[in-house]
Amino acid sequence: MLGLIQLSDPVNYRRLVRIRRPPGSDEAGKARAAREAWRAIFDFIVATSGERNAALGRAGLTPNDARTLASIAPIAEGRSMRSLADEWRCDASTVTWIVDRLEARGLAERRPHPSDRRSRLVALTPAGKKLWSQIERAMYRPPKGLLELSERDLRAMRDAVMTLPTESPRNARSSRKVR
Secondary structure, eight states: OEEEEEEEOTTSOEEEEEEEOOTTSOHHHHHHHHHHHHHHHHHHHHHTHHHHHHHHHHHTOOHHHHHHHHHHTTOTTOEEHHHHHHHHTOOHHHHHHHHHHHHHTTSEEEEEOSSOTTOEEEEEOHHHHHHHHHHHHHHTSOOGGGGGSOHHHHHHHHHHHHTSOOSSSSOHHHHOOOO
């Protein structure tokens, strides 16, 4: 945290000088630093979203469509729609609505669950896999500003973010791949 102290110099005027306090020296400072860090991350994501949104637009996808493709792509046999709703903390009807759109475009398909007759799995079709592989490159291409940081800073940033818990039931480390 940055604190302020007043110093008097020989010509008798006061200057404000920033000093560093040890990390964790006060909870209010930590909360303020967390807000500042989150705002900086959020603003950076928003400011660099143009290329990602353009790639989705060219593919005729919404951000929620892309999220769905990303969530089911790693699992060949598919995911239960209930697990998607739980992960996203949304109503099952929301998942149904998104999957209906993807299915109508031939990008996803519903399959019977092999061991639960009441449940359905959703999986990517070959067309969905192909489109996701194209979109994935655009979605995860680092914005130019990141390339201005040193490799050491980038690794430190990655490591810090990877340790953060997510609000979904899954752990951040298990739900994010390092590329």
